Amino acid sequence: MTMSDQNGHAPQFPPGLWRRISIYPAAGQVVGGLEDDAHRFILRFAHADGVIVSADVQADRFPWSTCPGAAPFLAERLVGQRVEAVAALDAYANCTHLYELAVLCAAHAGDAGPVVFDLKVGDRPTSEDRTVGTLAENGVEVLRWDVHGTMIEGPGHWAGRDQRKLSTWKTELTPADAERAMMLRRAFQVSGARRQPPVMAGRAGERTNRMGACFTYQMPRAMDAVQSREWKIDFSATRDGPLQGFDPATMLATAGTR
Numbered sequence: 001m002t003m004s005d006q007n008g009h010a011p012q013f014p015p016g017l018w019r020r021i022s023i024y025p026a027a028g029q030v031v032g033g034l035e036d037d038a039h040r041f042i043l044r045f046a047h048a049d050g051v052i053v054s055a056d057v058q059a060d061r062f063p064w065s066t067c068p069g070a071a072p073f074l075a076e077r078l079v080g081q082r083v084e085a086v087a088a089l090d091a092y093a094n095c096t097h098l099y100e101l102a103v104l105c106a107a108h109a110g111d112a113g114p115v116v117f118d119l120k121v122g123d124r125p126t127s128e129d130r131t132v133g134t135l136a137e138n139g140v141e142v143l144r145w146d147v148h149g150t151m152i153e154g155p156g157h158w159a160g161r162d163q164r165k166l167s168t169w170k171t172e173l174t175p176a177d178a179e180r181a182m183m184l185r186r187a188f189q190v191s192g193a194r195r196q197p198p199v200m201a202g203r204a205g206e207r208t209n210r211m212g213a214c215f216t217y218q219m220p221r222a223m224d225a226v227q228s229r230e231w232k233i234d235f236s237a238t239r240d241g242p243l244q245g246f247d248p249a250t251m252l253a254t255a256g257t258r
Contacts, residue, residue, distance in 0.1 A: 041071075
């Protein structure tokens with residue numbers, strides 16, 4: 001489905017964005033991976049007595065040439081940080097997506113088992129700014145938003161909320177629902193990259209509306225950032241989902257042996 005049908009239902013995935021975030025906690029450490037059309041990042045940190053004692057951050061695929069620098073930048077700031085304080089790091093100074101992955105790894109570091117989040121957002125038709133986004137946890141759908149522009153139209157108690165104002169209403173939610181809402185809102189935001197051409201001329205610093213938004217868009221770094229090559233993958237057009245080849249068990253088993 002590529003446009004709203006006669007019953008007014010918005011388009012659903014596929015085609016659209018597929019974003020997967022996988023978190024694997026173990027004794028004293030946690031591994032996480034995040035991948036979507038434009039990004040692939042892997043993160044591992046070890047912790048003892050509630051403090052992060054080592055961190056490895058890997059940038060595998062990214063839209064701008066300066067993005068890889070966000071990996072060691074975040075790793076340095078994680079070490080010595082209390083696990084429960086990771087969310088207090090500067091979100092704008094860091095890569096948005098690495099920051100989100102680090103926050104989720106910290107939030108789930110004490111879980112009894114792994115969790116895989118699959119976020120899917122249908123491509124919006126050019127004639128109408130409506131779509132549907134869903135979030136599944138370990139294969140079970142736990143959240144769905146029908147959206148017009150940035151307004152959530154439903155279902156249920158989600159209706160009438162503006163994604164742009166999430167910070168003002170997430171305090172009304174349970175911690176689990178607040179986490180889910182933040183992940184799904186980010187998926188809606190990232191889904192906009194599907195409308196961008198594979199190759200964009202110029203430098204990040206020329207996109208003045210984005211300045212200060214993340215690691216790459218900080219000056220003077222933004223003026224050095226050029227578009228990466230082969231940075232986009234449409235997972236909705238392939239059999240394989242995101243994070244193929246991600247092997248957390250091996251990462252956990254070999255941590256500290258290098």
